[in-house]
Amino acid sequence: MAANDREIAGIRCLAVLAKLSDYIDGDLEPEARAQIDAHLSGCDWCLRFGGEMSQLVGGLHRQLGGTIELDPAVAERLRLRVLPKP
Numbered sequence: 113m114a115a116n117d118r119e120i121a122g123i124r125c126l127a128v129l130a131k132l133s134d135y136i137d138g139d140l141e142p143e144a145r146a147q148i149d150a151h152l153s154g155c156d157w158c159l160r161f162g163g164e165m166s167q168l169v170g171g172l173h174r175q176l177g178g179t180i181e182l183d184p185a186v187a188e189r190l191r192l193r194v195l196p197k198p
Contacts, residue, residue, distance in 0.1 A: 116157045121150035128158050130195055136166050 117125045128151050134140050135148050152159045182190070 118155060118157075120154040121147055123147050123151050125151075125155060125158050126195075128152070128155075129161070132162055132165055133169070135162070136169050 128135075128148055131140065131144065131148060135145060140148070152162060
């Protein structure tokens with residue numbers, strides 16, 4: 113278990129990080145969003161990381177003028193580099 117992989121509100125930090133992009137984009141079902149909200153309210157590490165990622169993504173959206181579609185292979189390589197290995 114990673115040092116920052118605590119279970120809070122029924123979800124572990126690594127699971128929150130795996131869903132963070134969808135959370136920021138508003139693409140989660142209400143139940144999943146509520147669970148992550150509950151986790152973030154009790155986990156300062158995820159809240160801090162999520163806030164930094166949200167600012168980064170928001171800045172990119174503003175600069176690029178919206179969303180862009182990534183090639184699925186590029187998206188997978190990026191996902192593998194960003195997310196910690198199990």
